Amino acid sequence: MNRLLKTRELWLALGIFAVIVLVTLRFPRFSQPGNLLTIFNDTSILMMLALGQMAVILTRSIDLSMASNLALTGMVVAMINAAAPGVPIPLLIAGCVVVGAALGAFNGILVWKLDIPPIVVTLGTLTIFRGLVFVISGGAWVNAAQMSQEFIQLQRGSFLGLPILSWFAVVVAGLVYLLMTRTPQGRAFYAIGVNPTAAVYTGINVGRTKFLAFVLAGAISGLCGYLWISRYVIASVEVAGGYELTIVAACVIGGVSIAGGIGTVAGALLGALFLGVVNNALPVIGVSPFWQMAISGAAILIAVVLNGRSERTKGRIILNKAEAGA
Amino acid sequence: MTDFPATGRQLPNRLDKPLKSAVLSWESLLVLVALAIFIANSFASPYFLNEWSLSDMTFNFTEKALIALAMALIIITGEIDLSVASIIALASTMMGLALQAGADTPVLVMVGICVGVLCGAFNGFLVTGLKLPSIVVTIGTMSLFRGIAYIVLGDQSFKGYPASFSWFGQGYVFWVISFELVLFVVAAVIFYVLLQHTNFGRRVYAIGNNATAARFSGVRVDRIKFVLFCLTGLMSGIAAVLLTARLGSTRPSIAEGFELEAVTMVVLGGVSILGGSGTIIGVVLAALIMGLVTFGLGLLNVPGIVMSIFIGSLLIVVIALPILFRMWRQRRA
Numbered sequence: 001m002n003r004l005l006k007t008r009e010l011w012l013a014l015g016i017f018a019v020i021v022l023v024t025l026r027f028p029r030f031s032q033p034g035n036l037l038t039i040f041n042d043t044s045i046l047m048m049l050a051l052g053q054m055a056v057i058l059t060r061s062i063d064l065s066m067a068s069n070l071a072l073t074g075m076v077v078a079m080i081n082a083a084a085p086g087v088p089i090p091l092l093i094a095g096c097v098v099v100g101a102a103l104g105a106f107n108g109i110l111v112w113k114l115d116i117p118p119i120v121v122t123l124g125t126l127t128i129f130r131g132l133v134f135v136i137s138g139g140a141w142v143n144a145a146q147m148s149q150e151f152i153q154l155q156r157g158s159f160l161g162l163p164i165l166s167w168f169a170v171v172v173a174g175l176v177y178l179l180m181t182r183t184p185q186g187r188a189f190y191a192i193g194v195n196p197t198a199a200v201y202t203g204i205n206v207g208r209t210k211f212l213a214f215v216l217a218g219a220i221s222g223l224c225g226y227l228w229i230s231r232y233v234i235a236s237v238e239v240a241g242g243y244e245l246t247i248v249a250a251c252v253i254g255g256v257s258i259a260g261g262i263g264t265v266a267g268a269l270l271g272a273l274f275l276g277v278v279n280n281a282l283p284v285i286g287v288s289p290f291w292q293m294a295i296s297g298a299a300i301l302i303a304v305v306l307n308g309r310s311e312r313t314k315g316r317i318i319l320n321k322a323e324a325g326a
Numbered sequence: 327m328t329d330f331p332a333t334g335r336q337l338p339n340r341l342d343k344p345l346k347s348a349v350l351s352w353e354s355l356l357v358l359v360a361l362a363i364f365i366a367n368s369f370a371s372p373y374f375l376n377e378w379s380l381s382d383m384t385f386n387f388t389e390k391a392l393i394a395l396a397m398a399l400i401i402i403t404g405e406i407d408l409s410v411a412s413i414i415a416l417a418s419t420m421m422g423l424a425l426q427a428g429a430d431t432p433v434l435v436m437v438g439i440c441v442g443v444l445c446g447a448f449n450g451f452l453v454t455g456l457k458l459p460s461i462v463v464t465i466g467t468m469s470l471f472r473g474i475a476y477i478v479l480g481d482q483s484f485k486g487y488p489a490s491f492s493w494f495g496q497g498y499v500f501w502v503i504s505f506e507l508v509l510f511v512v513a514a515v516i517f518y519v520l521l522q523h524t525n526f527g528r529r530v531y532a533i534g535n536n537a538t539a540a541r542f543s544g545v546r547v548d549r550i551k552f553v554l555f556c557l558t559g560l561m562s563g564i565a566a567v568l569l570t571a572r573l574g575s576t577r578p579s580i581a582e583g584f585e586l587e588a589v590t591m592v593v594l595g596g597v598s599i600l601g602g603s604g605t606i607i608g609v610v611l612a613a614l615i616m617g618l619v620t621f622g623l624g625l626l627n628v629p630g631i632v633m634s635i636f637i638g639s640l641l642i643v644v645i646a647l648p649i650l651f652r653m654w655r656q657r658r659a
């Protein structure tokens with residue numbers, strides 16, 4: 001199984017590499033280090049969000065409210081910054097993580113204590129959170145002129161040649177990697193995804209584990225709320241509209257199984273990077289950006305066909321089916 | 327993907343219900359909610375109780391509800407189709423292309439419906455033929471179908487549909503009764519009979535309750551699921567015809583968010599998202615409730631985005647209340 005996982009990520013990395021090579025053949029400047037760094041930086045937010053979504057999907061749940069959470073937290077932080085520019089940015093970022101985690105906890109509580117299917121809960125909070133953006137802002141925008149310079153510039157600074165935004169992604173990826181591979185909590189996410197019944201007998205609280213996955217996804221969404229707003233310097237109701245599916249797409253392309261229990265940090269990151277590379281390559285090779293949506297759709301379908309195959313060879317799919325139908 | 331059921335799942339609706347359970351059923355609760363909202367609306371706005379207002383109200387939900395009827399069947403089998411709104415976008419775009427090629431109304435309608443069925447068949451093939459989880463497949467086709475619409479149209483739009491075509495979305499059959507409403511009522515009756523009074527319907531429930539057992543009892547699970555995906559495509563194609571005719575134009579962003587509203591209608595209507603139970607009457611009532619809520623709030627000048635808070639809360643509260651009630655009763659017992 002380990003070898004199989006490795007090959008899947010290897011194939012994905014090769015796929016990304018192939019796209020880069022193909023584009024470079026015609027446009028040599030595409031693969032210059034500077035441009036690759038830009039692509040990485042552009043994809044940082046998606047990578048972080050994909051990691052949060054992965055934690056949720058591992059537990060056989062799904063969080064469709066991440067983009068709305070991001071928009072709501074982003075609007076809150078932008079309005080605080082516009083009203084009180086003196087508040088230090090690190091405090092604002094911490095506030096974002098807390099607000100996002102609280103929104104995620106709301107999802108988690110409904111899933112844990114009331115046992116409502118996650119897709120229903122997050123379908124509801126998807127619309128509720130985005131509606132709340134409108135309620136707190138009155139439909140108005142917060143634009144660049146209203147934001148403080150530190151608020152906008154923080155992520156644009158660079159450290160050791162890498163933009164601060166990319167460092168956020170690196171740190172979050174490192175933390176999630178440690179959580180997933182080096183802590184009992186991380187193993188619990190996988191355990192309840194692979195076999196909830198067995199997980200219960202090993203003493204894992206299934207509901208609580210799902211709750212924590214939602215809190216993690218929420219906290220990451222909150223952090224990305226600040227990063228998104230300060231990157232695109234506009235906070236409005238439409239921020240990241242429909243992005244929830246891009247996040248799921250990154251996970252699926254990265255080999256995270258929607259049936260739970262299968263997925264790695266590297267896979268989710270590569271899935272996000274794949275979308276990032278394709279989106280950056282399109283304008284370069286002169287394809288209209290309107291192709292983006294169809295291409296990511298096709299990529300999801302191809303990825304899920306390939307994933308379905310490799311999962312089946314392990315003989316796990318029968319178990320999934322039986323439990324899904326139970 | 328779905329939640330792990332800790333306890334046994336709900337049994338499907340029984341054909342012969344005792345009176346008491348009928349009174350306490352989900353559907354009667356929905357009737358009460360609908361009545362309450364109706365009364366609240368008529369107090370809240372002086373413009374509500376007017377035959378033309380009420381007729382306008384039906385346009386708020388007919389297209390989505392047509393899809394919800396088929397979606398209910400899919401969800402009862404334990405699958406889901408999130409690509410319905412994108413099917414509308416693609417079907418509408420293809421109708422626009424046909425229009426450019428000089429097609430007339432009958433051809434336009436045929437194109438819309440055929441594209442819908444083909445998209446549904448594509449979903450169905452991926453889910454049943456390649457044995458892939460429907461939620462991922464339809465998230466993928468959701469991007470793919472609408473993506474094709476964006477490739478064709480970009481930031482442009484198709485306009486200039488003939489008047490005879492517009493009738494499907496704007497015409498009235500009799501007095502204030504619109505063609506859309508008539509079509510919805512007819513479709514609701516057909517789906518009611520199909521689900522509740524045919525062998526096909528019983529098989530749909532059987533698959534949702536235990537696909538393995540259904541297969542061993544001779545139900546052709548994959549074929550039925552495939553048919554249901556085609557059916558959802560068909561209803562989306564019909565909705566595309568109605569919506570395009572009503573709006574009189576096609577943009578690639580047409581019908582955005584319809585999939586969530588259709589799923590909300592189905593779940594609000596008492597269909598278990600885990601599959602196996604639910605009724606068409608519930609779905610119809612839920613569609614009516616959502617139409618009433620959005621229209622009533624609209625009359626009060628509440629912006630659409632705020633309405634979505636109500637819809638989202640309604641979805642969660644309506645699911646949570648019976649669970650809380652059950653927990654409360656268990657604690658007392």
